[in-house]
Amino acid sequence: MPRDLRMSRMLHVLIHMDRHVDRVTSDQIAGMISTNAVVVRRMMAGLREKGIVTSEKGHGGGWQLARALTGITLRDVYEAVGCPPLFNIGPQADPAECLVEKAVDARLEETLQAAEARLLEQFDQIVVEDLAQDFERRFAELREGAVEPQGMACHAS
Amino acid sequence: MPRDLRMSRMLHVLIHMDRHVDRVTSDQIAGMISTNAVVVRRMMAGLREKGIVTSEKGHGGGWQLARALTGITLRDVYEAVGCPPLFNIGPQADPAECLVEKAVDARLEETLQAAEARLLEQFDQIVVEDLAQDFERRFAELREGAVEPQGMACHAS
DNA sequence: AAGTCACGCAACAATTAAAGTTTCATGTCT
DNA sequence: AGACATGAAACTTTAATTGTTGCGTGACTT
Structure with missing residues (x-):
């Protein structure tokens, strides 16, 4: 299976909704x-x-x-799309019987849990408006350069 | 697809090889x-x-x-099984044309890369011997308790 | 020398979750 | 009434790990 794109896609859509359109249909978003x-x-x-x-x-x-994009964190969007598993690696889901396996699984899980907690903290501290401003910075740089600014609003506008 | 179990499985095997057997066949490991x-x-x-x-x-x-388990880090094992993708989420693989999407993808990738770097640092600092000692601690606790120590070496010994 | 054991390798099938598709029902504006 | 758009259910497709089968090669035993 490829990566779970839901969070990335929804972030993309939210910024378009805030910057470029007032009301959109599912077909337009598609x-x-x-x-x-x-x-x-x-x-x-x-x-x-x-x-x-x-x-x-x-x-x-x-x-x-x-809501305004300043009030939506990456964590909000992550949870909105159903909190898909963050990691692709890890121990098997069902608890092991072998003590060696238990010890391995526990330590791995613990390490991954800590990494997950740190990443979710990051997600808490980034609001979608931050990404929208990243976009506008890129857009402004493109206008300053010699290239014409095509592809600003992808297929939508 | 479920999670990638290769790293977890190989850690399990390495500890058994060090503690319980000298030479094992693929069938025994299986x-x-x-x-x-x-x-x-x-x-x-x-x-x-x-x-x-x-x-x-x-x-x-x-x-x-x-090598001795003290000389094998979790990072070594992770790389040995082919550095499978750590994360299950993220932006699409091929670069976007839309500037909004580019901005979203870049920021997401950057955040995930940072998380990956931190996790790999953790993997660098844990040697398989640490997990083996976790196991022995669990084993000792089991012997002290009232329960008989079954399942010490799973199906292998 | 024959036989058995065990790895090496290639090709194919099974499994799982996200993503994609089709169809029909429901609600709303003109 | 008709067109438009979401809601919901059922099914297919896709991609990567995992599982399986078959054959070749090397090494020890009798």
């Missing part, structure tokens, strides 16, 4: 991240449950941001 | 970790290339430890 509307709804449902976005059915409906 | 000999050879080949174990063909052959 265009941004090269997938289809059902996959989008699946992921966005998690964001809605966390109060990050709202959805409206029917004609003229779609998705809207519910 | 019995320890509940798999078959081919899977074992695949993983052990990496350890051999790193100089951690040696192998001998033919009658009476098998695998032997080449």
